[in-house]
Amino acid sequence: MSGKMYRSDYVVSQGEQPSIPVAGGAVYPVRHIYCVGRNYAEHAREMGADPDREAPFFFMKAPDCVESSGAQIKYPSRTENLHHEVELVVAVGRSGADVPVSEATDHIFGYAVGVDLTRRDLQQAMKEKGRPWEIGKSFSQAAPVGEIQPAWNVGHPREGKISLSVNGELRQEGDLKDMVWGIDEVIAELSTYYKLEPGDLIFTGTPSGVGALVRGDSVSCSIDELEPLEFSIAAV
Numbered sequence: 005m006s007g008k009m010y011r012s013d014y015v016v017s018q019g020e021q022p023s024i025p026v027a028g029g030a031v032y033p034v035r036h037i038y039c040v041g042r043n044y045a046e047h048a049r050e051m052g053a054d055p056d057r058e059a060p061f062f063f064m065k066a067p068d069c070v071e072s073s074g075a076q077i078k079y080p081s082r083t084e085n086l087h088h089e090v091e092l093v094v095a096v097g098r099s100g101a102d103v104p105v106s107e108a109t110d111h112i113f114g115y116a117v118g119v120d121l122t123r124r125d126l127q128q129a130m131k132e133k134g135r136p137w138e139i140g141k142s143f144s145q146a147a148p149v150g151e152i153q154p155a156w157n158v159g160h161p162r163e164g165k166i167s168l169s170v171n172g173e174l175r176q177e178g179d180l181k182d183m184v185w186g187i188d189e190v191i192a193e194l195s196t197y198y199k200l201e202p203g204d205l206i207f208t209g210t211p212s213g214v215g216a217l218v219r220g221d222s223v224s225c226s227i228d229e230l231e232p233l234e235f236s237i238a239a240v
Protein backbone atom coordinates (compact mmCIF):
# COMPACT_ATOMS: atom_id res chain seq x y z
CA MET A 5 0.00 0.00 0.00
CA SER A 6 1.22 3.45 -0.81
CA GLY A 7 1.65 5.72 2.21
CA LYS A 8 -0.49 8.24 0.37
CA MET A 9 -3.68 6.34 1.24
CA TYR A 10 -3.30 6.82 4.97
CA ARG A 11 -2.19 10.43 5.27
CA SER A 12 -3.91 12.25 8.07
CA ASP A 13 -2.51 15.72 7.34
CA TYR A 14 -4.70 16.66 4.36
CA VAL A 15 -6.01 20.17 4.98
CA VAL A 16 -9.46 19.42 3.53
CA SER A 17 -11.51 16.23 3.28
CA GLN A 18 -9.99 13.79 0.81
CA GLY A 19 -13.38 12.70 -0.52
CA GLU A 20 -14.37 9.25 -1.68
CA GLN A 21 -12.50 7.24 -4.30
CA PRO A 22 -14.85 7.07 -7.32
CA SER A 23 -15.45 3.40 -8.17
CA ILE A 24 -17.59 0.94 -10.15
CA PRO A 25 -18.58 -2.60 -9.07
CA VAL A 26 -17.04 -5.55 -10.92
CA ALA A 27 -19.28 -8.52 -11.76
CA GLY A 28 -18.63 -11.15 -9.10
CA GLY A 29 -18.06 -8.78 -6.23
CA ALA A 30 -14.88 -6.67 -6.38
CA VAL A 31 -14.61 -2.94 -7.05
CA TYR A 32 -12.76 -1.01 -9.77
CA PRO A 33 -11.28 2.35 -8.70
CA VAL A 34 -11.70 5.08 -11.33
CA ARG A 35 -8.69 7.25 -12.13
CA HIS A 36 -9.43 9.02 -15.42
CA ILE A 37 -12.42 8.99 -17.77
CA TYR A 38 -11.47 9.36 -21.43
CA CYS A 39 -14.13 9.59 -24.15
CA VAL A 40 -13.97 9.27 -27.93
CA GLY A 41 -16.04 11.66 -30.04
CA ARG A 42 -18.08 10.57 -33.07
CA ASN A 43 -16.96 6.96 -33.48
CA TYR A 44 -19.97 5.54 -35.37
CA ALA A 45 -20.63 6.92 -38.89
CA GLU A 46 -24.42 7.22 -38.43
CA HIS A 47 -23.97 9.24 -35.25
CA ALA A 48 -21.39 11.52 -36.91
CA ARG A 49 -23.97 12.21 -39.64
CA GLU A 50 -26.77 12.95 -37.16
CA MET A 51 -24.44 15.48 -35.46
CA GLY A 52 -23.86 17.16 -38.84
CA ALA A 53 -20.26 16.00 -39.19
CA ASP A 54 -18.38 14.25 -41.97
CA PRO A 55 -18.11 10.57 -40.97
CA ASP A 56 -14.84 10.12 -42.88
CA ARG A 57 -12.10 8.33 -41.07
CA GLU A 58 -10.22 11.22 -39.51
CA ALA A 59 -8.06 10.37 -36.50
CA PRO A 60 -10.25 9.83 -33.42
CA PHE A 61 -10.54 12.78 -31.04
CA PHE A 62 -10.82 12.70 -27.28
CA PHE A 63 -12.27 14.57 -24.35
CA MET A 64 -12.49 13.82 -20.63
CA LYS A 65 -14.98 13.73 -17.82
CA ALA A 66 -13.89 14.12 -14.20
CA PRO A 67 -13.55 10.72 -12.44
CA ASP A 68 -16.23 11.62 -9.88
CA CYS A 69 -18.81 11.77 -12.71
CA VAL A 70 -19.15 7.97 -12.46
CA GLU A 71 -22.40 6.58 -11.15
CA SER A 72 -23.35 2.91 -10.66
CA SER A 73 -26.19 0.99 -12.24
CA GLY A 74 -29.50 1.36 -10.40
CA ALA A 75 -28.86 5.00 -9.52
CA GLN A 76 -31.36 7.79 -9.61
CA ILE A 77 -29.76 10.68 -11.47
CA LYS A 78 -30.72 14.23 -10.62
CA TYR A 79 -31.57 16.23 -13.75
CA PRO A 80 -28.46 18.43 -14.08
CA SER A 81 -28.45 22.20 -13.70
CA ARG A 82 -28.21 24.79 -16.50
CA THR A 83 -29.55 22.55 -19.28
CA GLU A 84 -32.84 21.97 -21.05
CA ASN A 85 -31.48 19.28 -23.36
CA LEU A 86 -29.89 16.37 -21.46
CA HIS A 87 -28.91 13.70 -24.03
CA HIS A 88 -28.18 9.98 -23.70
CA GLU A 89 -25.26 8.36 -25.55
CA VAL A 90 -24.91 4.62 -24.89
CA GLU A 91 -21.31 3.41 -25.24
CA LEU A 92 -19.06 0.42 -24.72
CA VAL A 93 -16.68 1.30 -21.88
CA VAL A 94 -13.20 -0.20 -21.67
CA ALA A 95 -11.61 -0.52 -18.22
CA VAL A 96 -7.82 -0.32 -18.39
CA GLY A 97 -5.96 -2.87 -16.28
CA ARG A 98 -2.29 -2.24 -17.13
CA SER A 99 -0.37 0.97 -17.67
CA GLY A 100 1.20 1.82 -21.01
CA ALA A 101 2.20 4.65 -23.33
CA ASP A 102 2.54 4.36 -27.13
CA VAL A 103 0.75 1.01 -27.05
CA PRO A 104 0.85 -0.78 -30.45
CA VAL A 105 -2.57 -1.81 -31.83
CA SER A 106 -1.46 -5.45 -31.69
CA GLU A 107 -0.84 -5.21 -27.91
CA ALA A 108 -3.90 -3.13 -26.96
CA THR A 109 -5.85 -6.03 -25.45
CA ASP A 110 -2.99 -6.69 -22.99
CA HIS A 111 -3.93 -3.39 -21.31
CA ILE A 112 -7.65 -4.13 -20.91
CA PHE A 113 -9.06 -5.34 -17.58
CA GLY A 114 -12.66 -5.58 -18.74
CA TYR A 115 -15.74 -4.04 -20.32
CA ALA A 116 -18.98 -2.37 -19.26
CA VAL A 117 -21.99 -0.56 -20.68
CA GLY A 118 -21.92 3.18 -20.04
CA VAL A 119 -23.84 6.31 -20.94
CA ASP A 120 -22.06 9.55 -21.81
CA LEU A 121 -24.70 11.95 -20.49
CA THR A 122 -24.42 15.27 -22.27
CA ARG A 123 -25.83 18.74 -21.67
CA ARG A 124 -26.24 19.09 -25.44
CA ASP A 125 -27.33 22.72 -25.42
CA LEU A 126 -24.22 23.73 -23.46
CA GLN A 127 -21.92 21.54 -25.58
CA GLN A 128 -23.38 23.07 -28.75
CA ALA A 129 -22.96 26.62 -27.48
CA MET A 130 -19.32 25.98 -26.52
CA LYS A 131 -18.63 24.27 -29.86
CA GLU A 132 -19.99 27.25 -31.79
CA LYS A 133 -17.66 29.60 -29.91
CA GLY A 134 -14.64 27.28 -30.21
CA ARG A 135 -14.57 26.93 -26.42
CA PRO A 136 -13.89 23.79 -24.34
CA TRP A 137 -16.76 21.30 -23.95
CA GLU A 138 -16.39 20.48 -20.25
CA ILE A 139 -19.61 22.10 -19.08
CA GLY A 140 -21.49 19.98 -21.63
CA LYS A 141 -19.79 16.69 -20.76
CA SER A 142 -18.40 16.71 -17.23
CA PHE A 143 -20.88 17.20 -14.39
CA SER A 144 -22.28 15.31 -11.41
CA GLN A 145 -23.51 11.78 -12.36
CA ALA A 146 -22.64 12.36 -16.06
CA ALA A 147 -21.08 8.91 -16.47
CA PRO A 148 -23.34 6.03 -15.36
CA VAL A 149 -21.47 2.72 -15.88
CA GLY A 150 -22.77 -0.83 -15.36
CA GLU A 151 -20.87 -3.61 -13.60
CA ILE A 152 -17.53 -4.29 -15.23
CA GLN A 153 -17.10 -7.74 -16.77
CA PRO A 154 -13.48 -8.85 -16.60
CA ALA A 155 -12.00 -9.88 -19.96
CA TRP A 156 -11.24 -13.29 -18.44
CA ASN A 157 -15.04 -13.84 -18.37
CA VAL A 158 -16.16 -12.25 -21.65
CA GLY A 159 -13.05 -12.12 -23.82
CA HIS A 160 -12.72 -8.99 -25.97
CA PRO A 161 -16.07 -8.11 -27.61
CA ARG A 162 -15.55 -6.48 -31.01
CA GLU A 163 -19.03 -7.04 -32.45
CA GLY A 164 -22.53 -7.42 -31.04
CA LYS A 165 -25.62 -5.37 -30.40
CA ILE A 166 -25.47 -2.19 -28.33
CA SER A 167 -28.79 -0.57 -27.43
CA LEU A 168 -30.55 1.93 -25.17
CA SER A 169 -34.26 2.13 -24.32
CA VAL A 170 -36.17 4.87 -22.51
CA ASN A 171 -39.35 3.83 -20.67
CA GLY A 172 -39.27 0.57 -22.65
CA GLU A 173 -39.00 2.26 -26.05
CA LEU A 174 -35.90 1.52 -28.15
CA ARG A 175 -33.98 4.75 -28.88
CA GLN A 176 -30.45 3.68 -29.83
CA GLU A 177 -29.34 0.50 -31.51
CA GLY A 178 -26.05 -0.29 -33.21
CA ASP A 179 -23.36 -2.89 -33.55
CA LEU A 180 -19.89 -2.67 -32.01
CA LYS A 181 -18.42 -3.72 -35.36
CA ASP A 182 -19.59 -0.39 -36.85
CA MET A 183 -17.12 1.71 -34.87
CA VAL A 184 -15.12 3.99 -37.17
CA TRP A 185 -12.03 3.38 -35.01
CA GLY A 186 -11.89 -0.05 -33.40
CA ILE A 187 -11.22 -0.39 -29.69
CA ASP A 188 -7.61 -1.46 -30.20
CA GLU A 189 -6.95 1.51 -32.50
CA VAL A 190 -8.56 3.87 -29.98
CA ILE A 191 -6.30 2.55 -27.20
CA ALA A 192 -3.20 2.87 -29.40
CA GLU A 193 -4.02 6.45 -30.40
CA LEU A 194 -5.10 7.59 -26.91
CA SER A 195 -1.91 6.15 -25.41
CA THR A 196 0.19 8.47 -27.59
CA TYR A 197 -1.37 11.46 -25.79
CA TYR A 198 -1.64 10.01 -22.27
CA LYS A 199 0.06 7.17 -20.47
CA LEU A 200 -2.84 4.85 -19.74
CA GLU A 201 -3.13 3.71 -16.13
CA PRO A 202 -5.09 1.03 -14.29
CA GLY A 203 -8.35 2.70 -13.28
CA ASP A 204 -8.76 4.55 -16.58
CA LEU A 205 -12.14 4.16 -18.27
CA ILE A 206 -12.47 4.75 -22.00
CA PHE A 207 -15.92 5.55 -23.46
CA THR A 208 -15.65 4.39 -27.07
CA GLY A 209 -18.37 6.44 -28.80
CA THR A 210 -22.11 6.13 -29.38
CA PRO A 211 -24.22 4.78 -32.24
CA SER A 212 -26.98 6.93 -33.77
CA GLY A 213 -30.27 7.74 -32.07
CA VAL A 214 -29.05 10.11 -29.34
CA GLY A 215 -31.87 12.14 -27.85
CA ALA A 216 -33.25 13.94 -24.85
CA LEU A 217 -34.05 12.54 -21.41
CA VAL A 218 -36.63 14.19 -19.19
CA ARG A 219 -37.42 14.01 -15.49
CA GLY A 220 -38.97 10.68 -14.52
CA ASP A 221 -37.46 8.68 -17.42
CA SER A 222 -36.21 5.11 -16.88
CA VAL A 223 -33.23 4.15 -19.01
CA SER A 224 -31.96 0.65 -19.74
CA CYS A 225 -28.91 -0.15 -21.82
CA SER A 226 -27.39 -3.38 -23.00
CA ILE A 227 -24.50 -4.86 -24.90
CA ASP A 228 -24.51 -8.59 -25.64
CA GLU A 229 -22.69 -10.53 -22.91
CA LEU A 230 -22.19 -7.54 -20.58
CA GLU A 231 -24.12 -6.62 -17.45
CA PRO A 232 -27.07 -4.31 -18.31
CA LEU A 233 -27.01 -0.71 -17.12
CA GLU A 234 -30.17 0.82 -15.68
CA PHE A 235 -30.83 4.23 -14.19
CA SER A 236 -33.62 6.76 -13.83
CA ILE A 237 -33.84 10.52 -13.99
CA ALA A 238 -35.31 11.91 -10.77
CA ALA A 239 -38.84 13.26 -11.07
CA VAL A 240 -37.89 16.54 -9.37
Ligand code: MN
Nearest residue numbers: 089120209210
Ligand atom coordinates in the same frame (compact mmCIF):
# COMPACT_ATOMS: atom_id res chain seq x y z
MN1 MN B 1 -20.05 10.11 -26.35
